Amino acid sequence: MSTLLSEEDLNDFISPELACTKTTEVTHEPSGVDPNGEYVVEKESEAVSKVSITLSDCLACSGCITSSEEIMLQRQSHDVFLKRDTSRPLAVSIAPQCRVSLATHYGMTVQEFDLCLINVFQQRFGAQYVVGIEYGRIISLHRTIEAVRQWKAQQEGAAPCLSAIDPGFTIYTEKTKNELVPLLVNVKSPQQTTGHLLKAATGPELYHLTIQAVFDKKLEASRTECEAEVDCVITPRELLSLFAETDTDFVQFRTQETSLYTAACPPTLSAEISWSSNEGNSSGGYAYQYIRAQQQLYPGSCILELPGRNKYIREFRLVTDPHAGGATLASATELSGFRNIQNMVRHLSQRAHPHPQRRVQSLRKRRVNAITTSPSSSSSSFARPYETDFIEVNASPGGAINGGGLVNDAQSRRQREELTAQFERRYHAELSSVDPLDSRLAVPATPPLHYEFLQLDPQQQQQQRDLVTVGNTW
Amino acid sequence: MSDYLNDNPNVVEENDLPSRKVSEDDQLLMGSVGSQTCLKKKRLLLKIDNSGQSSVQQAVELLDKMLLLNSAPELTSDEESVEETDGESLEQTNEEWEPVDAQEIYDLTAHISDPEHPLSLGQLSIVNLEDIEVHDDGDYNKMAEVIIRITPTITHCSLATLIGLGIRVRLERALPPRYRFTILLKKGSHTSENQVNKQLNDKERVAAACENEQLLGVVSKMLSTCK
Amino acid sequence: MAISLIRSLKLQNGKTWALDFTPQGNKLAIASEDHKIKLVEIESLEKKQFKLVNVLDDTVHKKAVRTVAWRPHSNPPCLAAGSFDTTVSIWSFANNDNAIEDDDDDDDAGAGLEANEMDLMAIIEGHENEIKGIAWSHDGMFLATCSRDKSVWIWETDEMGEDFECVSVLQEHSQDVKDVTWHPSKYLLASSSYDDSVRIWSEFDDDWECVAVLNGHEGTVWCSDFAKDNSEETRLCSASDDSTVRVWKCVEEEPDGQQQWICESVLPKAHERQIYSVSWSDDGLIASTGSDGSIVVYKESAPAVWEVVETRKLAHTVYEVNEIKWIKVNGRNILVTAGDDGCINVWDFQVLLSQ
16 A cells, blocks of 8 residues: 555556545434445445545545655554553543434433443443543644734735634645745644543553544644644544444443543543533634633723634624724624635735735726725624634634534434524533633643644745645546 | 555556457557558557657647647638538549458557556456447448446546546547547446446537646546556 | 528638527627637628627637626626636626726716727636536526536625625536536526536525436436426426437425425437537527537427427537527527537528417
8 A cells, every 4th residue: 555655646647536535415324434334446436435535524634634644644543542551540521512413313411421421431441531622622722812913913905814623624724825834823733632631641552532523623633743742533424433332232231320420530530511612603613712812901891702604614803892883893703614614715815915816906996996995884883804803713614513423313414404403502501601711710731732733935835835736536 | 555445456567457368469450440551650659659758748748739730731821712612522432441440449449547556457357348439340431439438436426527537538549540439437436426427428628628738647647557 | 490591601710519599689798619719799680691700719718618607687798618627707788898887887888898898807727627518697696607517606796796706516416417407497506517417406504405416318418497387387398418409307306405396208219319509488488409410490289299390400410419408589590509520500590370
């Protein structure tokens, strides 16, 4: 495999349909992710009908998941987990969206599910720790707020900075819009931060399995600078396969024993906080919490919530008392879904590198001047995402709560949206909430955790663009 | 040689490749193209091709491309009306044309280099005389069909699409436009047979591939050993 | 009935991929392999006079121009062109630059358009691979684009065609999407694909969704076209690699927005090879063309019963024909074809009413 693959990396002749891991829809055995079929490179598509990595799961995969990424993905599967070195102590972390999805699947409350999960991993797989990821998230939130403040101070009026918490968006940016990499807020995600906390509590020999809502989290964990924090990422759908293959009857592990929370939590962390969530959207609420943090600096200011051109864009704007003029003090946007990301990157790229077609520019200006009478009044009631300080970006429409790895048996898009809305409601209703800005919170100190983004110089960017547009395949 | 992954144990010697028994050059050429003018052209091409030097080959490629890119110059002016061609009648209608046969198709394709090996498609038995089908009554006004079944050296060889592309480009350049080529993987020779076949016979995909510099470079290299 | 050649216009060496008429029917835009977009004006059909009036800036597209489409209800006329270089360019006839403020006055004036100069208004980027098809909705509000990257994108645009905002990325096709076409009066889009299916898309909420999948073809579906009649019925014809043309009909719209479609007819087999293009005329005739170089015209002799009324072989001599389109000029049915020989052929189609 290796010689042939390296050859193909240079002159990738595999046509997309041969190389692509994507298939259309999951039509049968929705929970059965074929352990062998999943990332097979060369197979007739009919045979790979069970797996579905769609573009909304992984933005980078439309014909451009390279062989090396497939290999990376292969390192992150429940098979790999089962074959791990069992002499290493095991810690399991789980993202809150996965808990809601799986609780729905098993017909449990989220708390019932959490206890059952802890029990299963302790009894069945010998886990030492089983935790939620809120600690990691709070740290990511704090670091993000600091970074956005710095950005705002240094770049007044320039482009917004963009969250890098969603690896699907990050990889897409690195690979196809490299000129936007400087806009990324380089703060590691809760998945990685949680891994850091767990390993700090135990030691590097700890094996960290994390359950995440989107497939791209596997790619994140496969980054060189992330390997130390996470050993394996699986999705809830794979978790079901894991249980099926190990003859684990999950519901048999149902328990009322709430002491499990503390027993499965490292002494350096609080179980209560780790299994909590925070205000804001169900993907972390980075935009909202940044605005809240800014609000604390301006007594009397208030937060406006402004709708965007579709339901997957929303702006939070901090303004002075409306009676005192309502001037904007800070602003942040939540933006998700491929189409919105596309519009955003086109807009920001254009701003970073004005189009070489100067004729278009001048013409446009002329026409705009002639025609539009700039209705500035409308700007106060609608989101202006590209004018804000910070954009929280999620690849899945609606964020991680709509992640492709969640157990979602919906057949149509409408059904899927309904189920996602149900997950969203349960997320906010059943998870206890902590205030990440509460100064009394005992958050363990961690060193700043950063990604090593692929950053290309302008010439390399051009080469990359050529490569992408030429297409490695035909 | 055994270092190659898809090394074929049965490499056919160049001299043992099936060939037409007629040794007369001209007769061979007449058999394939027919008219005196074409014969001249072909001779010229052969000379260039035979030199096998990449620079010459590149020049030919370039020329090919330029011919494709250049529109008829007399049409670029706003003032002139569009040139009319008479679609009703065809030139050379009455000329005698001898049909192309399998041997000629074989000769055109067998010397294409394998993208991975220093060997030709004929030597590796990827192209075989008995797997070439030609339906051609020699009428210049009618379409003719050529079906080639190729046998990749290993069943999961991902270079099959590239080999097929090379064959298609070679034939489209060498033969007049009335030929329709169908390039197929021999049954059972490949795990993704249907997909490769579909791609190789998709006109749009092939046309786009021919505008891909990277691919074109590889294809040119493959074709540089053609005789 | 008879098909007769009015003119054959040789535009370049190399393939002509596609063509489209202005809504007024007096100008043709032509997409070709040489990276260029050409404009041909029909000066007089009777006198068989055609004129190449402009070749648009050929530095804009770096590869073959695959598809062209005029925007309906646009004044000045606006053209979109999709290329293998992954981009779509938007062009508009240049107004008198100095009189921009007098836009309202210019709008109804044909005089300013005589120049035939077109300005590049925008370049739309986003697709990862070659653009294969583009189409404007009936009101010119939406532009649909499709690509080898397996996706269909829907863009919303402003009046001038300068700002394009992507309102939907549709990814349900499992392969290369070859063509998109809009319903003549509804927001209903059909996409044809290398995955052998046609998908029907409709607006829902603030996004678009697939409301039907038309399975039946046994090869790449290259092209589709909606019936133009104003009846309640929604019908679509499709052309495929399997050398058949099928007519599909929407038989039910379910409360959840999903539609039930049936394959109403498989048209009599008249092509020997791949069919690349199909066009449904205003008065119910279907024309198809493709790899075998034939033009075939079909008529519905009774509901859902189709017969071949005319076949014209070797329409572009021995070359393949990539596109066919009906256009009505002064009440006459005209067919225009684009071939691999670099020609645009204009055909007269006479219907003998006595039949």
